[in-house]
Amino acid sequence: MNNFNKMFRNIFKAGSGFAFLVIVSCSPKIVSYNGASVFKSMDGSPDYSKLDYWAAHPDKWDPSDTVPLPLRNVNKQKEVDVFFIHPTTYTGILPEGKPNAAIDDSTLNYKTDYSSIQYQASAFNERARIFAPRYRQAHIQMYQEKDSMKLFSAFNLAYNDVKKAFQYYLEHENNGRPIIIASHSQGTTHSTRLVKEFFDGKPLANQLVCAYMIGMRVKKNEYNQIPVCNDSTQTGCFVSWRTFERGYEGDWVSRTDTTIAVVNPISWKTSNELIDRSEQKGAVLYNLNKVYYHTQDAQAEGNALWVSHPKFPGSFLYRNKNFHAGDINLFYLDVRADVSRRIDYYKSKNSQVQ
Numbered sequence: 001m002n003n004f005n006k007m008f009r010n011i012f013k014a015g016s017g018f019a020f021l022v023i024v025s026c027s028p029k030i031v032s033y034n035g036a037s038v039f040k041s042m043d044g045s046p047d048y049s050k051l052d053y054w055a056a057h058p059d060k061w062d063p064s065d066t067v068p069l070p071l072r073n074v075n076k077q078k079e080v081d082v083f084f085i086h087p088t089t090y091t092g093i094l095p096e097g098k099p100n101a102a103i104d105d106s107t108l109n110y111k112t113d114y115s116s117i118q119y120q121a122s123a124f125n126e127r128a129r130i131f132a133p134r135y136r137q138a139h140i141q142m143y144q145e146k147d148s149m150k151l152f153s154a155f156n157l158a159y160n161d162v163k164k165a166f167q168y169y170l171e172h173e174n175n176g177r178p179i180i181i182a183s184h185s186q187g188t189t190h191s192t193r194l195v196k197e198f199f200d201g202k203p204l205a206n207q208l209v210c211a212y213m214i215g216m217r218v219k220k221n222e223y224n225q226i227p228v229c230n231d232s233t234q235t236g237c238f239v240s241w242r243t244f245e246r247g248y249e250g251d252w253v254s255r256t257d258t259t260i261a262v263v264n265p266i267s268w269k270t271s272n273e274l275i276d277r278s279e280q281k282g283a284v285l286y287n288l289n290k291v292y293y294h295t296q297d298a299q300a301e302g303n304a305l306w307v308s309h310p311k312f313p314g315s316f317l318y319r320n321k322n323f324h325a326g327d328i329n330l331f332y333l334d335v336r337a338d339v340s341r342r343i344d345y346y347k348s349k350n351s352q353v354q
Helices: 002-010 106-119 140-144 149-173 185-196 202-208 329-353
Strands: 054-056 080-085 128-133 178-184 208-213 235-240 243-245 300-302 302-309
Touching: 002 054, 002 202, 002 302, 054 106, 080 149, 080 329, 128 149, 128 243, 185 208, 202 208, 208 329
Parallel strands: 080 128, 080 178, 178 208, 208 235, 243 302
Antiparallel strands: 054 128, 300 302
């Protein structure tokens, strides 16, 4: 319990912020999606046999299906599955006695769908089906909770929902397909446990293409048999980074701490070379129909990813040097290309085995 408590007090405390630009497009899905729909849980817990309890699911249109306009000329087969765990959207003032979000909070679910699911999960959709469960996420302020029992209870409830969703997915949807785990912020708090419980030293590791565990500190030696990805051709490994502008100072960043996994999402290497902005493929920010190319350089050093101030229209107005909310979006096209590349290497490696 003490280690669990220490872990949560040391990891990044800020929530994810997103611009809410709603883009609704047509897609031939089995069930049409209505972001304003309301459903009620009979007992307050999720039932993952029902689509309502999935923020993203291949049997309905949802915001994870959004494709930025410049990228819509590509229509590829969905060859793998992405299990995406969204970050904290339960923010603001902590309601008394409610450390965890209600699973059927329609306002919060809408916020989640049109922030993280649309802006982050969509980065993974080119060659993959997206599964993203709703879960009773812990409130952002619970990261600062001093009571160890309350802290553990809040995050354990959230994780058990995620675990339940993943178990349902494995039993009813996977059918032996390759798996990508993707997460951000609180999602990575839970994916770190999920990968350990289901993949590390387990048969399911053979189906793991890669785990993208972004926005939280993940130790290099977190797992016994799942390494940090050292380059863009490796599979069965994990990548992680937290993005800050050079000059940022804070208790949770260090240029000398070498215990934390940091993969540069431009080069996809763990070395500390400065990778020029000319090699960055592109960012997708507040306007999902606009790609901004070569917005910033990147360098993995210490326990964080350090970047120059991003260049895009209006960026001079953004003075915050903590780019937590942009961990994925500043490298949207880089992530998209890396997912596709690793799928190819996974397929090639497994065809040789067979």
